[in-house]
Amino acid sequence: MRLTDTDAVTHTNRKIAQSAGAASSALAGARAEGKRVVLTNGVFDLLHAGHVRYLQEARAQGDLLVVGLNGDDSVRRRKGPSRPLMPLDDRMVVVAALASVDLVVPFHEDTANELVARLQPDVYVKGGDYDPAAPPGSKGHLPEAAVCRDYGGQVAVLSFLPGRSTTDLVRRINERREA
Numbered sequence: 001m002r003l004t005d006t007d008a009v010t011h012t013n014r015k016i017a018q019s020a021g022a023a024s025s026a027l028a029g030a031r032a033e034g035k036r037v038v039l040t041n042g043v044f045d046l047l048h049a050g051h052v053r054y055l056q057e058a059r060a061q062g063d064l065l066v067v068g069l070n071g072d073d074s075v076r077r078r079k080g081p082s083r084p085l086m087p088l089d090d091r092m093v094v095v096a097a098l099a100s101v102d103l104v105v106p107f108h109e110d111t112a113n114e115l116v117a118r119l120q121p122d123v124y125v126k127g128g129d130y131d132p133a134a135p136p137g138s139k140g141h142l143p144e145a146a147v148c149r150d151y152g153g154q155v156a157v158l159s160f161l162p163g164r165s166t167t168d169l170v171r172r173i174n175e176r177r178e179a
Helices: 007-014 020-032 049-059 072-079 088-096 113-119 144-150 166-178
Strands: 037-042 064-070 103-107 123-126 154-157
Touching: 007 088, 020 037, 020 064, 020 103, 020 113, 037 049, 037 113, 049 064, 064 072, 064 088, 088 103, 103 113, 113 144, 123 144, 144 154
Parallel strands: 037 064, 037 123, 064 103, 123 154
Antiparallel strands: none
């Protein structure tokens, strides 16, 4: 049997929205049923246990978890020319395949402000390395928090697993390769 013929592939593909508008339309039915929508975002370019646990914890905040993925140019602007490690289309498939994720949507700006404003999740979630009270320009600043609060949404900061970041993983891989 060819992989492309499986129900799993079809299910994963249905969880990918190509734009914020498509994601908003996909969420309309769930909202009409009173479902609690949770949104998080990030790069997710080398999936690891920290990502999986974070997404599971985020999903527990509501009924549906939407994950916004930074577009490739956005990642390069934020993380440098060597990132992302995987292109956006691949990252969307990998994240959409996770059981905790209900919908994946790309965004191409440097922050998820526009995505948050468009989708208006009930809960906007980020990891413990962010601080919604941190002033602009400081470490941990979360610009999307103000957007979320403007329409009455909640902001949740989840736990952070030290040593479980893509940057740390890439560093360890490079150290072992050089040894």
